[in-house]
Amino acid sequence: MFIRLASKLQKDSIVDGEGIRAVIWTQGCPHKCPGCHNPGTHDYNGGFLEDVEDLKKEINTLDDEVGVTFSGGDPFEQPEACFELAKYIHSIGLNVWCYTGYTYEQLLKKKEKNSAISNFLSEIDILVDGRFVMKLKSYEIKFRGSKNQRIIKVPESLKSGKVVIYDCDEKKKKESKKKEIYI
Template sequence: MNDKTVRLAGLTPESVVDGLGLRFVIWAQGCRHRCPGCHSPFTWDFAGGRPYDMDEIINQVKRNPVLKGVTFSGGDPMEQAGKFAYLAGEIKKLGLDVWCYTGYTFEHILQNMDSRAGWRGFLENIDVLVDGRFEQDQRDLNLAFRGSRNQRIIDVPASLRSNRVTLLQL
């Protein structure tokens, strides 16, 4: 893959279940967590999916004037943080917000953001992070925008400013 491609499981041009408002969803390919009960185990294999041109994805996002934002799901977008940092930066330039789902906790990302390639740049372009592995024994179908009670919906800019986890008020 060249610099402007990213390996993805797919794209969902319009969704209302993957964050607030109408969202474009980008499904990362590759996940180390392999959570039992995961709703998208086809995204686990790092060699699965296919390469997508990142600038073409941005053009698709631009063509929909009613989008509120873009959501990165997967797989785990943190596994391709450098690529997703580029996408997130370009999406932010469009005035859209960025949500990201990850099996890593916010604390783990903070502790490792300078040792894992792309993590700092990616985190700094995320507005909302839904963190934590999916835990089947904590599954709750009544939760908004998350699958299990251990997962948190984090306001990333506020958390970075205060140096502590600030949950998004829905």
């Protein structure tokens, strides 16, 4: 199986989700958000094809990373290959974040008709959803480009039937409180 990528596996990212992460930059995006930071990733024939098995081998060599992030492009345009990779990433103990221009609700609808989307969604820990909206652009929000985008805990959302938001700042506050107690 092959996946179309925009670039080689990126290592040591600290801006594409929590902790030190590797990033899989998928190629192909239908959303065409005005002001997109990555227009070179839109073309479905752009980038290059990579063997999923080779990418797994490279992921297996990761040292410092706590997880892998799917970005693009829109990873949900290649759900079969992304599912295979996400399953593998979990099997070696790393977590999975995914950026998409679709909203979580749109993906729920799509997954009814497309089992690959359902499978991929079920292997994602955190989903950052929604198109980039220029007038809602902000530098003050973590891991997102615009304020409409949400950081969603996928397993909890699928289980409860409602969107469960992941508050990264809340986690940080709790951690620093714990440190204060130990000092």
